Amino acid sequence: MSWLHEFEERLSALDTQQLRRRRRAVQPQHGAHLLVDGKPMLAFCSNDYLGLAQDAALRAAVHAAVDVYGVGAGASPMVSGHSVANAALELELADAVQLPRALYFYAGFATNASIVPALVGEGDALFSDALNHACLIDGARLSRATIHRYAHADLNDLASKLAASTARRKLVISDAVFSMDGNVADIRGLLALCEAHDALLLLDDAHGFGVLGPQGRGALAAAGLTGPLASSRVLYMATLGKALGVAGAFVAGPDTLVEWLLQKTRSYTYATAAPALLAEAVRAGLRECLGEGGDGRRAHLDALITALRAGLMPGAHPAIDAAGWTLMPSATPIQPLVVGSNADALGVMAALQARGIWVPAIRPPTVPAGTARLRIALSAAHTLDDVSVLLQALYDAALAPRSAG
Numbered sequence: 001m002s003w004l005h006e007f008e009e010r011l012s013a014l015d016t017q018q019l020r021r022r023r024r025a026v027q028p029q030h031g032a033h034l035l036v037d038g039k040p041m042l043a044f045c046s047n048d049y050l051g052l053a054q055d056a057a058l059r060a061a062v063h064a065a066v067d068v069y070g071v072g073a074g075a076s077p078m079v080s081g082h083s084v085a086n087a088a089l090e091l092e093l094a095d096a097v098q099l100p101r102a103l104y105f106y107a108g109f110a111t112n113a114s115i116v117p118a119l120v121g122e123g124d125a126l127f128s129d130a131l132n133h134a135c136l137i138d139g140a141r142l143s144r145a146t147i148h149r150y151a152h153a154d155l156n157d158l159a160s161k162l163a164a165s166t167a168r169r170k171l172v173i174s175d176a177v178f179s180m181d182g183n184v185a186d187i188r189g190l191l192a193l194c195e196a197h198d199a200l201l202l203l204d205d206a207h208g209f210g211v212l213g214p215q216g217r218g219a220l221a222a223a224g225l226t227g228p229l230a231s232s233r234v235l236y237m238a239t240l241g242k243a244l245g246v247a248g249a250f251v252a253g254p255d256t257l258v259e260w261l262l263q264k265t266r267s268y269t270y271a272t273a274a275p276a277l278l279a280e281a282v283r284a285g286l287r288e289c290l291g292e293g294g295d296g297r298r299a300h301l302d303a304l305i306t307a308l309r310a311g312l313m314p315g316a317h318p319a320i321d322a323a324g325w326t327l328m329p330s331a332t333p334i335q336p337l338v339v340g341s342n343a344d345a346l347g348v349m350a351a352l353q354a355r356g357i358w359v360p361a362i363r364p365p366t367v368p369a370g371t372a373r374l375r376i377a378l379s380a381a382h383t384l385d386d387v388s389v390l391l392q393a394l395y396d397a398a399l400a401p402r403s404a405g
């Protein structure tokens with residue numbers, strides 16, 4: 001069989017299972033409105049939770065940075081890529097999450113995929129929540145440590161797996177906010193187990209930083225575990241392409257661990273540094289996030305979450321109940337509406353798209369089989385009217401005849 005023929009067949013199999021993903025070319029308009037393949041759409045699919053991606057202050061910071069630094073970083077941070085802007089950002093990020101030191105990376109996926117192998121290796125034990133993000137899973141596999149997958153958010157399961165392990169080094173890895181469910185991990189519970197079993201905790205707060213806790217300082221701050229209360233056994237990771245509106249990621253924690261990661265993380269050493277223009281944009285985003293403007297954005301976001309949930313809760317509308325759709329229990333901007341089959345999820349997505357509304361259908365293997373869902377992502381860029389428009393479209397789609405799939 002030829003290579004091309006084999007992959008054509010594999011692509012057709014994706015079509016048959018309705019699992020082929022398609023990209024759209026988008027251009028922002030105003031608020032959460034986009035031009036998608038040239039067609040206007042109201043979008044509920046961006047992780048730009050604070051609505052900073054189009055913000056004037058961030059744009060101005062980029063223009064000013066380009067005048068000073070030009071466009072590209074030119075080299076790894078270990079050579080000449082570590083700009084003055086990147087260095088300043090690291091100090092500000094550490095201060096924001098109230099942890100001793102931070103290290104700034106060019107992308108979140110690469111960060112997790114490579115810090116895990118820098119922390120543990122063959123003979124060590126890794127404990128991973130069943131719903132962790134793909135980059136933590138890839139990092140775990142690359143590390144060659146023994147992987148113990150514990151049931152999602154099940155601290156009893158984690159406790160028994162930790163107790164049964166005789167490995168000298170144990171690392172627990174967990175999303176802080178689960179990206180497809182929107183629920184928040186029990187961080188105090190995780191940390192208590194790590195203390196009891198001498199394990200290190202790596203938390204990925206990609207979806208919590210900027211949104212959760214006082215001034216959006218993130219999930220650790222929301223759990224009251226920063227500053228003097230921060231444990232020497234927590235490494236905190238967050239991304240900068242979601243609520244902060246730009247791109248990149250950082251890891252923060254005790255100086256010794258961060259220094260070790262600086263020395264041993266392959267995607268840090270062997271990759272071009274994030275350009276200073278991005279660092280300056282993140283710095284501007286961080287100022288807004290921590291300031292009064294950020295509080296206003298989060299308050300608005302909370303109002304949007306409340307309005308959406310009020311319209312989709314059981315009993316809120318007969319069409320949603322009759323369709324058997326379930327809104328997952330989430331207090332974050334990630335509001336998943338489980339519709340069940342892949343065909344139904346795609347059908348609802350198409351019905352919304354026909355009305356100029358874009359909500360992505362998330363299907364296996366990204367989520368467990370039978371739980372295909374619409375992942376509604378809210379942003380401070382939305383208005384309450386946008387939420388009403390979405391609710392009405394969902395009610396109408398729920399009343400439409402279901403597909404056989």
Ligand SMILES: Cc1ncc(COP(=O)(O)O)c(C=O)c1O
Binds near residue numbers: 107110112133204240
């Ligand atoms: C939980 C989680 N961690 C990490 C990442 C990767 O971050 P980035 O988009 O910066 O590569 C994502 C991205 O979507 C995510 O949802």
